[in-house]
Amino acid sequence: MIWFESRSRTILVVRLLMAAVFTFYGGVKLLGGQFYYGDWDDLSKSSVDGTSLVWLFYGYSPFYGRVTGLFELVPAVMLLFRRTAFVGAAALFVVGLNITLMDFAFGYPFVKYLSALYTVLCGALVLHDRDRLRDIFADPAAPR
Template identity: 80%
Template sequence: MIWSKAPSKTILVIRLLMAAIFALYGCVKLFGGQFYYGDWDNLSKSTVDGTSLVWLFYGYSPFYGRITGLFELIPAVMLLFRRTTFLGAAALFVVGLNITLMDFAFDYPSVKYLAALYTVLCGVLVLQDRGKLRDILADSAKS
């Protein structure tokens, strides 16, 4: 298949790019950015657009906002090490898929296409190491 023949330099660039992007987003969330953690008293459906409402909802719990940051940051760091690349890529594929679905469901502007691209690139990393997935899922009784 094409993914197993991808040049190692291409895979390295994808790994580093995804690590940088998800680490950045994870840090922004960890340090209290991206979501709205402010005053909820003067907010209503008539004064807040749908995309802002999503950030308000996620920001309702600072704990949740920071945990989602960890779910991006930790796997991003795992991409920096060859031994943990598969696990980091698999985790970021799931995280990216969730972000992509949310972005399309709430009709975020062009960022939804970037989220889809990041998800696909994480999928490429997972497919590159699909032998590890086969090993994990293999029936050890047949061996």
Template identity: 80%
Template sequence: MIWSKAPSKVVLVIRLLMALVFAFYGCVKLAGGQYYYGDWDDLSKSTVDGTSLVWLFYGYSPFYGRVTGLFELVPALMLLFRRTTFIGAGALFAVGLNITLMDFAFDYPFVKYMAALYTVLCGFLVVQDRARLRDVFSDPAVDAARRSPENSRGRARW
């Protein structure tokens, strides 16, 4: 598989790039940017296009806008530390997948392809820690039974 063992410098560059991108967007949202928090009185379907309507909807609740910023900023900061990279990359993969889906569903211009790329890169980081991913989804009892002496001789198979 092409992603099986990437050089550590490539992984580091991707970690730093994703940390920078998601930290930037998280800070913008925390500072009150990206979503529209203004007056809704002069808005109508005839004056607002669909993509702007999405930003209007998300901005309807400033609390929601700030929380989405935290969901980007905190995992981005986790990418800066090797011990927390797996958790940060997994969280950003989920966030990125949601953003990508939204961007394609509402037909955002070019940014939808950038969101897809960021999601793939976060997935790449998760795959690089596949041993941890395997540990998350494994059952210790089943793993112990697979490593037992009886199983190695072919007697107790699952």
């Protein structure tokens, strides 16, 4: 029984940590930060490194930047409530996977390892509720 309580506390800490991380990043994007929304004059592949080019590209549309912020913020808030934690974790796993792939593909420095860790932690939250995941994909006609 002690193992179960320890596991529940660990899951709660991971949920709160992921909620804090993605609330921060989502909030920054909603407030117009993280991406470059500036002047696009005199840009070329030779004058801008890959990571800066990605921020420029995502910042080309302030609407897109804000929407990606919502895709991080809303599921992060969902992690705060037990009833919605599974859906929030599943959504953040997908968001985190996209961020991790982008970070590795464009050669971001150390942050790519943090994004990979966040993705793994969100995956662990989804696996923790694997019974719900199984219910989603189960054949309703199959006996239980």
